[in-house]
Amino acid sequence: AQTVTQSQPEMSVQEAETVTLSCTYDTSESDYYLFWYKQPPSRQMILVIRQEAYKQQNATENRFSVNFQKAAKSFSLKISDSQLGDAAMYFCAGTGTASKLTFGTGTRLQVTL
Amino acid sequence: SAVISQKPSRDICQRGTSLTIQCQVDSQVTMMFWYRQQPGQSLTLIATANQGSEATYESGFVIDKFPISRPNLTFSTLTVSNMSPEDSSIYLCSVEDRGLANYGYTFGSGTRLTVV
Numbered sequence: 702a703q704t705v706t707q708s709q710p711e712m713s714v715q716e717a718e719t720v721t722l723s724c725t726y727d728t729s730e731s732d733y734y735l736f737w738y739k740q741p742p743s744r745q746m747i748l749v750i751r752q753e754a755y756k757q758q759n760a761t762e763n764r765f766s767v768n769f770q771k772a773a774k775s776f777s778l779k780i781s782d783s784q785l786g787d788a789a790m791y792f793c794a795g796t797g798t799a800s801k802l803t804f805g806t807g808t809r810l811q812v813t814l
Numbered sequence: 815s816a817v818i819s820q821k822p823s824r825d826i827c828q829r830g831t832s833l834t835i836q837c838q839v840d841s842q843v844t845m846m847f848w849y850r851q852q853p854g855q856s857l858t859l860i861a862t863a864n865q866g867s868e869a870t871y872e873s874g875f876v877i878d879k880f881p882i883s884r885p886n887l888t889f890s891t892l893t894v895s896n897m898s899p900e901d902s903s904i905y906l907c908s909v910e911d912r913g914l915a916n917y918g919y920t921f922g923s924g925t926r927l928t929v930v
Contacts, residue, residue, distance in 0.1 A: 734917065736918065736919070743923075744851075744904055744906075744924040744926070745921070745924070746857075746906065746908075746921035746924075748919070748920075751917065751918055753917075792856060792857070794919075796919075800845060800862075800910050801847070801859055801862065802847070802857075802859070802908070802919055803859075804856045804857045804858075805856065806855075806856045
């Protein structure tokens with residue numbers, strides 16, 4: 702993706718509840734991937750979930766799922782049954798044929814008891 | 815999936831000096847990417863390093879300031895030259911990883927650089 706936008710600087714969710722993080726993107730390419738990465742305070746970048754643009758089915762990974770709306774260029778992340786360990790910065794990112802990742806500005810997720 | 819060893823994990827450096835960051839990958843990869851993450855910010859791509867050719871730099875980054883070496887398919891270094899406090903950031907290397915449950919990008923653990 703050429704540009705990636707995350708409009709939520711911070712979000713908060715109670716433990717065991719569900720939260721959705723928003724992401725929109727813009728690209729002129731037809732073949733691309735979208736990702737959500739998690740960065741805890743350890744600063745390690747951890748891949749949460751990926752979506753291939755040509756796949757209509759939304760990706761899921763255990764408690765994490767995406768809502769991929771290709772026409773709207775929207776790629777939101779839903780975290781179900783939130784856990785304390787989910788607290789981190791979450792970055793939306795996209796890539797195309799050039800294999801370069803473009804990141805959004807990030808959303809800081811707090812998980813409260 | 816690929817495993818990347820990045821060193822050093824952190825350093826405090828005097829202004830005007832240089833620091834070289836190393837990334838070693840446990841498998842051969844075509845491209846390696848270097849990112850900068852300024853305090854509280856997102857990741858910005860500095861350059862793409864291919865083995866056997868000069869790195870390709872993104873707008874706003876120049877070779878004199880961030881020279882990169884890529885001597886083989888498993889190793890790369892990024893040097894931050896003539897440092898100033900504005901260079902204080904986290905620097906991360908990354909590889910395109912087709913073994914990551916099919917496809918993704920794997921990152922090193924990052925180098926936290928503080929310039930005083």
